Amino acid sequence: MANKILGIVLAIIAAFAVGGIALYRNEPINALWIIVAAVCIYTLGYRFYAAWITAKVLSADATRATPAERLNNGRDFVPTHRWVVFGHHFAAIAGPGPLVGPTLAAQFGYLPGTLWILVGSVLGGCVQDMVILFLSTRRNGKSLGQMAREELGPVGGFAALIGTLMIMIILIAVLGLVVVNAMKHSPWATSTVAATIPIAIFIGFFLRRIRPGRVLEGTILGVILLLASVWAGGLINESETLRGWFDHAGPPLAVAVIAYGWLAAILPVWLLLAPRDYLSTFLKLGVVALLAIAIIIMHPTLKMPAITQFIDGTGPIFSGKVFPFVFITIACGAISGFHALVSSGTTPKLITNEEDARLAGYGSMALESFVGIMAMIAATLLDPGVYFAINTGTGIVGATAADAVQTISSWGFPVTVEQMQDLALEMGESTLFARTGGAPSLAVGMASIFGTSFGRGLMSVWYHFAIMFEAVFILTTVDAGTRVGRFMVQDLLGQIWKPMGNTSSYPSILVSSTLIVAGWGYFLYIGVIDPNGGINILWPLFGISNQMLACIALSVATGIIIKKGKMRYAWVTGGPLAFLATVTTVAAFQKIFSADPALGFFAAADDLAAKLAAGTLPADRIATAPQLIFNQNLDGWLTVFFTVVLWIVIADMLRVVYCRMVGRPLPASSEAPYVPTQLNGGTGVTAHA
Amino acid sequence: MRSLTQVRSAAKTVWECVRTVTGDNAYDRYLQHHEQTHPGTPPLSRREFYDESMDQKWSGINRCC
Numbered sequence: 001m002a003n004k005i006l007g008i009v010l011a012i013i014a015a016f017a018v019g020g021i022a023l024y025r026n027e028p029i030n031a032l033w034i035i036v037a038a039v040c041i042y043t044l045g046y047r048f049y050a051a052w053i054t055a056k057v058l059s060a061d062a063t064r065a066t067p068a069e070r071l072n073n074g075r076d077f078v079p080t081h082r083w084v085v086f087g088h089h090f091a092a093i094a095g096p097g098p099l100v101g102p103t104l105a106a107q108f109g110y111l112p113g114t115l116w117i118l119v120g121s122v123l124g125g126c127v128q129d130m131v132i133l134f135l136s137t138r139r140n141g142k143s144l145g146q147m148a149r150e151e152l153g154p155v156g157g158f159a160a161l162i163g164t165l166m167i168m169i170i171l172i173a174v175l176g177l178v179v180v181n182a183m184k185h186s187p188w189a190t191s192t193v194a195a196t197i198p199i200a201i202f203i204g205f206f207l208r209r210i211r212p213g214r215v216l217e218g219t220i221l222g223v224i225l226l227l228a229s230v231w232a233g234g235l236i237n238e239s240e241t242l243r244g245w246f247d248h249a250g251p252p253l254a255v256a257v258i259a260y261g262w263l264a265a266i267l268p269v270w271l272l273l274a275p276r277d278y279l280s281t282f283l284k285l286g287v288v289a290l291l292a293i294a295i296i297i298m299h300p301t302l303k304m305p306a307i308t309q310f311i312d313g314t315g316p317i318f319s320g321k322v323f324p325f326v327f328i329t330i331a332c333g334a335i336s337g338f339h340a341l342v343s344s345g346t347t348p349k350l351i352t353n354e355e356d357a358r359l360a361g362y363g364s365m366a367l368e369s370f371v372g373i374m375a376m377i378a379a380t381l382l383d384p385g386v387y388f389a390i391n392t393g394t395g396i397v398g399a400t401a402a403d404a405v406q407t408i409s410s411w412g413f414p415v416t417v418e419q420m421q422d423l424a425l426e427m428g429e430s431t432l433f434a435r436t437g438g439a440p441s442l443a444v445g446m447a448s449i450f451g452t453s454f455g456r457g458l459m460s461v462w463y464h465f466a467i468m469f470e471a472v473f474i475l476t477t478v479d480a481g482t483r484v485g486r487f488m489v490q491d492l493l494g495q496i497w498k499p500m501g502n503t504s505s506y507p508s509i510l511v512s513s514t515l516i517v518a519g520w521g522y523f524l525y526i527g528v529i530d531p532n533g534g535i536n537i538l539w540p541l542f543g544i545s546n547q548m549l550a551c552i553a554l555s556v557a558t559g560i561i562i563k564k565g566k567m568r569y570a571w572v573t574g575g576p577l578a579f580l581a582t583v584t585t586v587a588a589f590q591k592i593f594s595a596d597p598a599l600g601f602f603a604a605a606d607d608l609a610a611k612l613a614a615g616t617l618p619a620d621r622i623a624t625a626p627q628l629i630f631n632q633n634l635d636g637w638l639t640v641f642f643t644v645v646l647w648i649v650i651a652d653m654l655r656v657v658y659c660r661m662v663g664r665p666l667p668a669s670s671e672a673p674y675v676p677t678q679l680n681g682g683t684g685v686t687a688h689a
Numbered sequence: 690m691r692s693l694t695q696v697r698s699a700a701k702t703v704w705e706c707v708r709t710v711t712g713d714n715a716y717d718r719y720l721q722h723h724e725q726t727h728p729g730t731p732p733l734s735r736r737e738f739y740d741e742s743m744d745q746k747w748s749g750i751n752r753c754c
Contacts, residue, residue, distance in 0.1 A: 074722030076745055080709065087710040097754035143749070171754050213739040216713040269747040270740065277752065278711075332754050341750040480752040487748065503748075546754070 007048060014040035021111070021306075028301045031377045034114055035295065038373045042366040045122035050130060050362040057561060057569040058134050060354040065677040067140040068350055077141075077349045079679065082356040089347045090364040091281045093129070093339050094288070096474045097332025097546075098372035100178060103438035103445075104539060105329040106379040106387065107317045109307040112326045113376050120327070120334030121369035124576040128550060129339045130361030131557045131573055136344035137351050138671045144344045148556050148649070150670040151563065156652035160552050161488070163645045164341065166638070167545040168485045169516070171338070172261070173523035174538040175474045180253045180528055181437035181535070182471065187246035188237040188428055188464050190253070193471040194246070195229035196276070197260070203275035215278060222279045223286075226472070230465050237428060250528040257478070258521040264479040265486050265513040273479045280476040283469050288367075291374050291446065294453035304380035304387065309412070316392040316411075317436075318536040319598040320590060324583040328543035333372025335580065337549025339365065352679065378445030385415025386423060386432075390441040393533030394434045404433055428460030436533035439470045485516035526631045529624050537601075540591065541635055547584040548646045551577055555653040562657050563666060581650060588643040592636055601636030605629045715742060 017037030021029060054060045071077040080088070105113035136142055142150070145164065149157025183190040203222040211217055236242040264272050308315075311322035318329065332338070347360055379387060388408045389397075397404040401417045408415050424432045427444060435441070443466035450462045487503060489512040494501015500508050527534025554577035562570050594600030597607035611617050612625045659666050708714040716738050723732040733741065 072722070074719045074726070075742060078718070078722075081706065084706055084709045087706075091710075092751050093753045095752065095754040175754070208736065208739060212736040213716050214713065215711045215715075216708065219711065270743045273747055274743050281711075336754065338753050342753050345749050346746070346751050477752055477754060480747065480750075483747060484750050 003047065007044065010040045010044050010047075014044060021114070028303065029110075029306070030299055030301050031295060031381065032299045034110075034302075034373060034377060038118060038370055041118050041122055042370065045126060046358070046362055046366060049122065050126065050358045053127065053130070053572055054134075054355060054358045057566060057572050058131065058354075058357075060134065060357065061674075062353050062355050063676055064354055065675040065679075066137055066351050066354060067348065067672070068352055069677060069679055070672075070675055071140065071349075076346060079352040080350040082352065082359050085347060085350045085352075085356060085360045086363055087285075088350060089133075089342070089360045090367055091284065092342045092345070092347065093336075093364055094284055094368050094371065095332065095477050096175060096178065096470060097336060097338075098330075098368055099375045099442055099470065099473075100438040100539075101330040101333055101543075102372045102376040103379040103442050104317050104391070104535070105326050106304060106376060107308065107310050107315045107391070108322050108326055109305050109311075110302055110376060110380040111306040112311065112322050113330055114373065116326055116330055117334050117369055117372045117376065120330070121365060121372075124550075124580070125333075125335035125339070125369065126362040126365040127572060127576065128335060128337075128553055128557070129343050129365040130357050132340045132553055133343040133347055133351075133361035134354065134357040135557060135560055137348040137354060137357060140672050141346075141348040142344060142670065144340050144553055144556065147344065147560075147670070148552065151556060151560050151667060152649070152652045152656055153667060156552075156555070156649045159645045159648045159652075160556075161492075163545070163549055163552060163642070163649075165485065165488050165492070166642070167338065167542075167549050168481050168488070169519040170523065170538065170542045170545050170638075172478050172481045172485070172520040173527065174535070174542045175477055176254070176257045176261070176520065176524040177527040177534050177538060178437040178439050179471050179474050179478075180250055180257055180524070181435060181533070182439040182443070182467050183248070183253050184250050184435070185247055185431070186429055186467075187243045188233040188460075189467045189471070190246040190248065191236045191242075192229050192233035192464055192468045193475075195232065196226060196279075196468070196472055196475070197272070199225045199229065200272055200276040200279060203279065204271045207275060207278075208270045218275065219278045219282045222275065223282055226279060226283070226468065227465075230461060230468050233464055233468075234428065234461065251525070254521075254525050254528040258517060258524065260475070261478050261482045261520070262513060262517040265482040265517065266509055269483075273476075273483065276472070276479060277476050280472045283472055287469050288371055288374075291378075291449065292370075294449045295374060295377060297453040298449050300377070300381040300449065300452070302377070302380045303382065304384050308384075313599070316388060316396045318540060319596070320540070320587070324587040324590075325540065327580075327583040328540055328547060328587045330372065331543050331546040331550075333369050333375070335547070335550050335576065337546050337551070337553055340549065340553030353677075375442060378442055378449060381448065382441065382445055383413075383415065383419075385409065385413040386419065386444070387441055388413055389415050389420055390432050390435050390444065391438065392434060393436050393531060393536070395531035395533070397434070401431075401433055426459045427463040429463070434533070436535050438535070439467060443467045443470065482513070482516055482520070485519075486512045489515050523631075526627060530628060530631075531621065537632070537635060540587070541638065544584055544588055544591070544639060545642050547580050548642045551581050551584060551646050552649045554580065555649050559653045559656045560669075562660055563669060567660075577650075581646065584646060585643060588639045591639045592643075601632045601639060605632035605636070608632070712742075 017033050020033045068077050068079040102113050145160045148160040203218045207218040313321040385408055397407040405415050405417050443463050446466040447459050447462035451459045490503050502508050527538050554573045557573040558570055591601055595603050597604040608629050716735050
């Protein structure tokens, strides 16, 4: 009864908040409306939809022993309290994605992105994460690739493996690009980000030699050092000689990030990767909490219109109409296929009770989605003119400040050179024009929020704290992703030539690490030399590959639900699958076939080739033109590849459905057999930590 | 007096949760598990356990975008 009353109250509040957002058009809206709507919608989704799915669709059984109990080894398989699993899983899925995507999608106005984040997560992303987590738990913690192979067939399984490897490469490249763009000609940011490496190594020694395994001590020490490095970066920025050491253009910074990624992949994990991850997780949780508090204290008014004219596809930050590109640009935050890899990784080995999949899977994703909402608020509270000046590449608005403000003001978003200079000065940067990638504009937004709520005197410190936070976050993903990619390459090469599959053999480690780093390093470097900022090519490619992975995960889930004889509930994952497959295919189709050089990859290659042949390119662009032409063609073929992989997996799933309907034999279920739980007197219910 | 004890025990629960989620007490929990399942055999040292758990943690996908 209490549950029902709560539900009704929440629904009324949510309706008012969403109604408020929708109706207060043409006048500024306060961010609190969005926060209230979001919290109510997540709570409703969690209490009702997720509970219904767990009970009816998944038939979660509290009396069934989970792998954590059956295979308990005191290490990776350990029955764990559900709130601890929640924290563990949130820390694993939360990355820089939901910070960058909404920031870029704000070019359409705040409304399209916000609605997609809310609806996409509650009906799509949270469901995917929870269902995959549950299915993997039922299968002793099997990975998505294994489940695809065993439940659908070898074709689907192989497609999932290759798709995962490719998305990893694109993901690392695009994140590397975000960091490089944030450090470009910014001595303060560069020196602070550079300092995170020796700090992480020191903490690595601390945790292994000085105080083995004392994670909290090491983390707190490291975070203090990181904060000190933000302050020290300010001093470096003020010294004429030291400035020069850290003031670099994009290409050398890209080379540095590539070299760093390669080293991080071959060094022992305790030295760099593990300590960096402890620091980034701590910062991540701290900043998310701080940001939520600060947004409520500040309750800013959003200055961006609800919808801008760029929904017609002429947007300067990335091209393409609001449909389908808002759904591609915001992947993490609404639905992210990558989460399915994490949900079928370490988390299923910790679940004590099958019903805990709701809190860990659905709950963590709801919180991640909330991070996306906060990023959207941080982007849209800026003056739109400032937002576009920061996020648009010089190839679109022109190289000089005067050109840029003129172009941006002509779109109806007034901004002046003085305004941008004052802002840059306040943030301790030499310029904020064309700082593409999303990180600088997010940092300006976060600095405004923190500065207004907790003291305005330190805006430049807040700005560089935000940059450091994003960089630590991103470099952890770069390290961890390169390492996982290395294992995948070793696994693939090992199938061709056995010795290459030995994950501890140094020649194999060197070859496979070099291959994977060369893969993402290539895309990163091209992105850096691209005058349009690179992000407008790489981010859609990342979005398409991430949504393709989500389609694979949802196909596996739908296939399993149907094999279990629950065809009538197949829409729970089949619905989001149909929507995402449509969105991804339409976006890929436009990226491949559009004749508009701003949108189509092949059209852009042809356009640039024609300009090169006709001699109409400016002198500084002639040298890089052949590389950019090759890259646009390559991106086009990659998009074709992703689309083909996507439909192979869907076809494999439909084959399973067809076999089930006509009664043909199917691959047997790989579910572990039922064993009753011995925990808590056989009820499986955990009442204590 | 009773409420103070309750606050204390609640704080202790939260602290233990923090230690578990960060992995700060992973070794203590391993020792406890080892004591129960393999009594009489020597457990790994703190450092051996840390090394092993690091390798295990970072051999699969456990960080996202």
